[in-house]
Amino acid sequence: MADVSRWDWEIGTKAIPFDAWKADFAWVEEPYVSPDGERIAAVVNLDDAQFSVCVNGRAWEGVFDKAWYLRFSHDGRLSALVSEDGEWTVAVDGETWPERYGYVWNTLFSADGARVAVAAQQDMAYAMVLDGVMWENRFANMTHFAISPDGRHTAATVQVKETGEADIARFQAGCYSVAVDGDAWDSVFTNVWNLAFSPDGAHLAAEVRQGLYDYTIAVDGRPWERCFSSVWQPVFHPVSGAVIAPVRLEGQWTVAADGAPIWPRRFVQVWHQQVSPDGQRLAAIVSPRYGYWTLAVDGVPWRTTVNEMVMDLRFSPDGRRLAAAAKHDGRWTLLVDDRLWSQRFDQIRPPVFSPDGRLVAAVVETEGRFGLVVDDRRLPQSYEALWQPVFSPDGTRVLVRGIEKGTYRRQVLAVDQLLA
């Protein structure tokens, strides 16, 4: 991860005008803000089919026929997918990769943000490109892209055998596999979905279907012995290295590790399982009874349920606390440690814990205005747009990044004062 401690944590506000740019360009698209809050950027249109990227009021030198998918990496690198003369490439901080492709999309960053990968199509063949270097092997089709946390490997589901038009037998016999750094697994499957790298990038697990009915998880190309009637995306246990995935058995879901169910209890649904950072606990979003949703920790569902949806499960850094966005009767709130916040919102972003896990904050939206809520207390300030808050490593400060009255503000606030 980027070194958050080196950011400017002085209490105070830096303002950058944003709406003012509109005078300089034909139009300004939706803004993105760097993780440290120092820069605000947007794709801008200069003229007919002339696009650039404007950062803190200054446009990149390059002008492109098209530019989209503006994204900051975790260390603040700003990338965009750009096209010139019908060819595509990636621009990072204004510099385009020298190589050109038929198409590029789905930008991925390594955990530290230093490495950038995209999926690419060249002459109707597909491969991943990592920092401008394309896999040597190309494939007829490619889906489900992944980059290892250290950014050294990229992978994707690839089609390794030709399928004839509507040749259902051939398809079912298996035409898909996984390529890691361009090298496909020896095994083929009917389908391969949702890849997951191990934390060290040495292993890769994926959901596979063998034939039409047998679903399981394949790790480094080898499927689990046991099959299920369905599975969802696996994760690697950060300590033990076990592969953990939700599996469907006799019409209900549970969680399996390395092929064997580990939660005795069955659920209407189980997904988005996550191991706590210390490796001690396993949590997942579950539906314990039809139409009701909550979290389960180590197989035991919480008592508090909501009736529409739960998403964005997050552990506190110490692994002791858990929070998730929850939707009940059409409105969103936060579900924290088996309790719902008292307030309800039109929309909520993923929860953010302070480093010591003491506080949990979330950006919320009501009637088109954004605000920050910390431990169920809404801060008075409201914004036109607001990004995720970031706590300082010592937990005493919080970085708030928002736009109000056309001006972007980077504010560092003292947590004590905030809650006073």
Add this chain to the structure above:
Amino acid sequence: MHAIYGWVTGPLTWIAFLLFFGGLLYRLVQLLILVRRKEPFIFSYMSLKYSLRSILHWILPFGTVNWRLHPVMTIVTFAFHICLLVAPVFLMAHAILFEEAWGFGWPSLPDVAADWMTLIVIAGAVFFLVRRIVRPEVRFVTSTSDYVLLAVVAAPFVTGFIAYHQLFAYRWMLVAHIVSGQVMLVAIPFTRLVHMLFAPLTRAYTGSEFGGVRHAVDW
């Protein structure tokens, strides 16, 4: 004869009613358990408002497009089902029997009315029989069991009518009437006649899905 009569009106009647009510209860409980075990989502879509809305339209003669599409069938089936339910329950003879046994009864129909209702049931049964034979779409899905069930339902009415009018073999007819009535009662929970119990439930479910989820009418 007396012994037989005593037996059919005594223990057999007990058994028949026990099986009838017990059977209905069993089917209902079994159904609810099955829903709970396999399709619990069904409960979550049930709506009293839309259940009643649907049931009301369908128990109203000509209350639905399909009833209007088949006027003769509609008249016959409503007359048949109403008489089938009302005649036995409100027949004076039955009410008296009940009062003798339990010490209380209820108002009953004049015999003439009950007699006509019986004839309507019989006529309805004949209509259904003929319809089953002459209408290709009905004949195609008809099996022996459909004729048997029709006979089971008609029998108590036919025998009751003969017995009441003492046309012939009164005592035997009376016994036949009682036994066939018992057979029908017992058949209800365990054959397609169970629609007596299930029809309101399926209607309620379809009504709830159409009304509550799909915002459409189901008639």
Add this chain to the structure above:
Amino acid sequence: MAQPAKSEAKQIVDNGIEKGAAGLTEDRIQAVINRVIKGESGARLKVYVDTCVHCGLCSEACHYYLSHDKDPRYSPVAKVKQTLWEMIRRKGRVSVDFMRRAAEIVHTECNLCKRCAMYCPFGIDIAYLMMVVRRIVHLLGMTPQYIQDTAHSHAAVSNQMWVKPDEWPDTLQWQEEEARGEIPTLRIPLEKEGADIMYSVIGPEPKFQAQLIYQAAVIMDVAGVNWTMPATAGWDNSDMAMFTGDNEVMGRIKREHYETAARLRVRRIVMGECGHAFRSVYDVGNRWLGWRIPPIPIIHAIEFYHELLTAGKIRVAKKFKTPVTIHDPCNVVRGGGLHRMARDLAHALCEEVVEMYPNCEHNYCCCAGGGVINCGPPWKNKRIEGNRVKADQLADAKIRGAKVLIAPCHNCHSGLEDINHAYELGLDIKFFGDIIYEVMEKPEA
């Protein structure tokens, strides 16, 4: 009116059904049938089968029955008799030939239109029973070839038409560029987190009907809607897996669709003019996943256009002159109650609306729905023959002046196009979007 030649009960060979039938044993058939009937199914199956009194009152509901001169084999209950009743009676021990015929019945003689559920006095849902059999057919690997191929496409690339992951954003960008010829500042905002609306479409739109995306973008732009489209999988709301009984793939793609919307933090999903997709997203797929109601509200185009027009966000410059008639797609009418809005919309947009009868909830199906049209060329004629009543209905509307047929559903569109052609009706078939695009006030270019 021309009649297509009757195909004399000649055997149609479908490679998908044959592929499954080859090597099938009665033991396997029995095991699968019992797994579905005893294991997967529950109260509905049991009660529907036990309650049906074989009265045949559902017959007149079915366009197949009516179109085949009341041939009893096509009545809804007859389809149950020829499939499930036999399976239950023989405790699952049926022959391969029986299964061949069963696969044909449930995939090509029923559109799952649920009209019969409105005609059965008990509300027995025959479409559900047909789906139970389709599930059996799926588990036996006997699903007709073309629709099976579509289910494969859903599984492999998360859309109906084998659209590759790059082709999707590329197509949107191309349509955006095209539309800028008309409105220079127009955008199709991709991956815009926090937009009010995610607009989702079905696979054939980027593949064959990109102009529909163009039109939708113009409508969104003029109406000033804060909208987005995903650049990832999850953009396609269609679902043939639902119709092949491949519930696992159905759940997978519905999850992707909803989670894409959740990831984009939109308030609502607006979908294009498609019926079966509406059924899948609104009513069926969500349930398999455990979502009692859609976790993010899903708005069909009819409702959305109605809303834009009522709120004055789009205005009619000049009403559509040619008289129109409206086809009520089963899945948004019996399945969503949108017929009133469809009429309001038609009257607001067009000078003359000719009703065809029966209409609203009682309208006849297009005969393409329920995956029937997706069974492909081998079954095309059978499908057209199976809907003579629709042709009669359309011809009648035409006699009373209608020249344009509005069909706010993709399947209906294609199915009606075939009927229009085969019965030489000469109607011009359009979506609401086509008409709105034509009559709306647009900024001067």
